[in-house]
Amino acid sequence: MAFSLCSTKTLLLFFLISAIPVAFIISSELAKPPTHVYHYHSSGFFRECAKWDDLNRRFLVSFIEGGIGEIAVPEDHGSSSEEAVLKEVTVVKDPALAGNSSLGIVVDRPRNRLLVAISDVLGNKYNALAAYDLSTWDRLFLTILAGPDNEKAFADDVAVDAEGNAYVTDAKSNKIWKVGADGKFVSFIRNPLFIAKEWYKNLIGLNGIVYHPDGFLIVIHTFSGMLYKIDVTKEDHEVKLIKVAGGSLAFGDGLELLSPTKLVVAGNPSGRLLESLDVWETASVVAKFKGPAHRLASAATVKDGRVYLNHILGMGYPKKQHALVEAVFSI
Ligand SMILES: *[C@@H]1O[C@H](CO)[C@@H](O)[C@H](O)[C@H]1NC(C)=O
Numbered sequence: 001m002a003f004s005l006c007s008t009k010t011l012l013l014f015f016l017i018s019a020i021p022v023a024f025i026i027s028s029e030l031a032k033p034p035t036h037v038y039h040y041h042s043s044g045f046f047r048e049c050a051k052w053d054d055l056n057r058r059f060l061v062s063f064i065e066g067g068i069g070e071i072a073v074p075e076d077h078g079s080s081s082e083e084a085v086l087k088e089v090t091v092v093k094d095p096a097l098a099g100n101s102s103l104g105i106v107v108d109r110p111r112n113r114l115l116v117a118i119s120d121v122l123g124n125k126y127n128a129l130a131a132y133d134l135s136t137w138d139r140l141f142l143t144i145l146a147g148p149d150n151e152k153a154f155a156d157d158v159a160v161d162a163e164g165n166a167y168v169t170d171a172k173s174n175k176i177w178k179v180g181a182d183g184k185f186v187s188f189i190r191n192p193l194f195i196a197k198e199w200y201k202n203l204i205g206l207n208g209i210v211y212h213p214d215g216f217l218i219v220i221h222t223f224s225g226m227l228y229k230i231d232v233t234k235e236d237h238e239v240k241l242i243k244v245a246g247g248s249l250a251f252g253d254g255l256e257l258l259s260p261t262k263l264v265v266a267g268n269p270s271g272r273l274l275e276s277l278d279v280w281e282t283a284s285v286v287a288k289f290k291g292p293a294h295r296l297a298s299a300a301t302v303k304d305g306r307v308y309l310n311h312i313l314g315m316g317y318p319k320k321q322h323a324l325v326e327a328v329f330s331i
Contacts, residue, residue: 033292033323041088042322047064048102048298048310048312052302053107054304058073060091062104066097066098103119104157112133117155119154126144128155129166143184153173157169161211165179167179174221176217193241205224208252208266220252222251224250225244226249242280246286251267253298254300257302270292273285274286295315307327311324
């Protein structure tokens with residue numbers, strides 16, 4: 001008897017607690033989005049990263065359950081008033097990596113390949129960088145990212161420089177793995193600046209990373225919001241903290257360059273736009289974009305000069321639907 005009373009109350013309470021966010025989510029989902037959205041049907045609920053592949057007119061997305069999908073965008077898409085929902089097709093499902101997540105991805109255009117950061121998100125025991133041919137989807141290399149001393153690690157995101165070296169951020173132990181164009185591990189980049197003073201701000205550390213055409217990396221530390229400039233033209237990989245004015249970058253996740261002087265930070269808020277007029281010694285937050293927060297923005301990409309944000313959560317039943325939302329920045 002006590003049990004059933006209790007469970008009725010629990011049920012009621014559960015209903016109240018869950019009804020509020022559910023109502024909020026439904027109303028957010030039904031509201032007409034203020035900016036352009038590419039919707040696509042997907043085989044999974046969780047998509048970590050999306051990058052536009054301009055030569056092949058498709059978005060490439062990484063699966064948290066492991067794998068890569070492509071979402072082709074036909075030339076005439078959007079020409080009718082009711083825009084069709086696009087379709088995700090799985091192009092990589094690597095059985096050797098089952099149980100691991102595919103996270104950050106980057107198109108390495110000169111070498112016609114996709115680089116993928118792979119990690120066992122819950123265990124932090126297996127981390128790797130994989131390269132796949134963009135035409136055949138054959139795996140070109142798989143490099144295990146380990147140590148030193150088997151420290152826990154979380155390969156989160158990846159960038160590629162002009163020579164084809166890849167740089168993978170470790171969000172757990174705050175280092176960067178450098179991997180050569182041939183897939184051979186080269187070195188670790190470590191620096192005391194990578195570690196936040198407060199221990200809890202290191203729970204998610206180095207994350208989004210981009211390569212700037214002038215020969216340096218820009219990297220964000222998610223929980224502290226610190227932003228770094230790392231010179232990769234010099235052997236010692238000099239690390240500097242970028243002075244950021246105009247607002248905090250805390251909870252910044254994926255990065256993308258919109259131009260050599262403009263950087264997009266995806267996360268919470270959905271999008272922040274940074275500008276630097278001194279080659280990224282200093283920068284300012286010049287504008288923001290508020291998208292569907294309940295879907296969790298995690299990565300940015302640029303399509304024909306417009307910024308699109310990937311959102312982790314898909315919605316809908318039985319067909320899961322994801323949203324790539326255009327970020328239109330305002331002050
Ligand atoms: C990740 O992949 C590696 C390599 O095949 C495998 O040994 C490991 O068990 C996988 N991790 C999980 C959590 O399944």
